[in-house]
Amino acid sequence: MTSSTFQSIPILDYSLSQGPQKPLFLNQLRHAIINVGFLYLKNHSVPASLVEEIKAYTPKFFELPQATKDKLRMANSQHFLGYSRLAAEITKGEVDQREQIDIGTEFECRYKEGDPIFTKLWGRSQWPDEADLPGFRAVVTEYFDSVATLSYRFLELLSESLGLAPDALNAFLRDPVDLCHRGKLVKYPAILPGSSDQGVGPHFDAGFLTFLLQVTDQPGLQVQNHKGEWIAASPIDGTFVVNIGKGLEAVTRNVALATSHRVLSPPVGSGPRYSIPFFQAISQHVRLSDYHLDFPPDVIELRNARGDTHVDSVNYSEFKTDYAGLANLIGRVKSHPDVAERHYPELFKKYYPNGMPLKASAY
Numbered sequence: 001m002t003s004s005t006f007q008s009i010p011i012l013d014y015s016l017s018q019g020p021q022k023p024l025f026l027n028q029l030r031h032a033i034i035n036v037g038f039l040y041l042k043n044h045s046v047p048a049s050l051v052e053e054i055k056a057y058t059p060k061f062f063e064l065p066q067a068t069k070d071k072l073r074m075a076n077s078q079h080f081l082g083y084s085r086l087a088a089e090i091t092k093g094e095v096d097q098r099e100q101i102d103i104g105t106e107f108e109c110r111y112k113e114g115d116p117i118f119t120k121l122w123g124r125s126q127w128p129d130e131a132d133l134p135g136f137r138a139v140v141t142e143y144f145d146s147v148a149t150l151s152y153r154f155l156e157l158l159s160e161s162l163g164l165a166p167d168a169l170n171a172f173l174r175d176p177v178d179l180c181h182r183g184k185l186v187k188y189p190a191i192l193p194g195s196s197d198q199g200v201g202p203h204f205d206a207g208f209l210t211f212l213l214q215v216t217d218q219p220g221l222q223v224q225n226h227k228g229e230w231i232a233a234s235p236i237d238g239t240f241v242v243n244i245g246k247g248l249e250a251v252t253r254n255v256a257l258a259t260s261h262r263v264l265s266p267p268v269g270s271g272p273r274y275s276i277p278f279f280q281a282i283s284q285h286v287r288l289s290d291y292h293l294d295f296p297p298d299v300i301e302l303r304n305a306r307g308d309t310h311v312d313s314v315n316y317s318e319f320k321t322d323y324a325g326l327a328n329l330i331g332r333v334k335s336h337p338d339v340a341e342r343h344y345p346e347l348f349k350k351y352y353p354n355g356m357p358l359k360a361s362a363y
């Protein structure tokens with residue numbers, strides 16, 4: 001079968017989903033979910049003032065003294081939450097030229113001896129002292145909570161667009177005590193002469209839905225179409241870029257498409273690019289293979305008409321058989337070997353049998 005592919009990322013107007021034009025919105029959403037795996041969302045429910053506030057804090061966080069940021073280093077945290085210096089992270093075996101702080105939504109870790117190891121993954125975030133960056137914690141918390149609320153509503157629209165009941169996917173996020181979403185503030189500095197341009201290498205996101213706020217107007221985010229070509233997803237003011245993660249792809253038996261993407265660093269001599277992704281998680285104790293969603297025949301036909309995709313990315317095949325929590329943890333181990341070595345030595349040995357990769361030793 002010849003597969004069609006996309007050359008641009010569709011723009012959806014969230015306000016249509018609230019009124020008489022909802023059927024049009026659902027049609028556009030269905031196309032984006034099945035054929036692209038990415039979309040821009042405008043007129044969404046997160047207040048513009050809150051977006052402006054978190055945008056303003058983003059460079060301020062990275063301007064903190066290096067020692068202040070290092071106090072929050074991710075290696076302190078068995079939850080993989082905290083600060084990563086430039087070039088501390090690996091994607092597809094190569095070092096990413098980005099600096100970031102990973103922050104989870106409010107969560108108390110209940111792991112105890114004998115529990116599955118993945119239940120250690122979620123817990124409290126590390127925050128800068130209030131005096132170092134007054135108001136940061138409150139704004140970031142409010143922002144991620146607001147995006148989480150939008151993400152729940154959006155998941156219901158997505159279900160409807162695929163011919164399911166609006167609450168058909170809620171079971172995967174059913175238990176608030178088993179759910180910690182993750183977001184991060186990211187800085188991509190301009191390429192240093194002679195250095196790599198890998199802001200973040202080609203990858204899939206792990207969970208259900210990602211909502212990305214592009215803080216600055218530098219291009220750099222690219223999405224891989226079914227032929228393997230890289231399509232720009234440059235910033236559009238007032239929008240989120242929304243994309244599908246491997247968890248949602250697995251549970252929908254490939255109806256919803258997780259699409260590979262990457263970020264190229266800003267060109268030599270330009271300013272940094274900042275972004276804020278929010279990753280909607282799935283309950284850790286869900287095993288996706290335990291569920292079977294019944295899609296109407298027209299949706300299955302659309303999926304089949306899409307044909308094969310040829311992309312270049314690491315994957316999350318563990319979702320097919322294991323608990324969602326384990327698939328998630330393995331993804332984190334692969335990305336942050338220094339954290340894994342300290343807190344998950346067995347998994348570290350499994351995924352890094354030759355020890356710490358030299359390239360990741362910067363931190």
Ligand SMILES: O=C(O)CCC(=O)C(=O)O
Pocket residue numbers: 186200205212221261262263275276277
């Ligand atoms: O910074 C971006 O634009 C994308 C980041 C991303 O894809 C990720 O962190 O998963």
Ligand SMILES: [Fe+2]
Pocket residue numbers: 203204205261
């Ligand atoms: Fe991503």
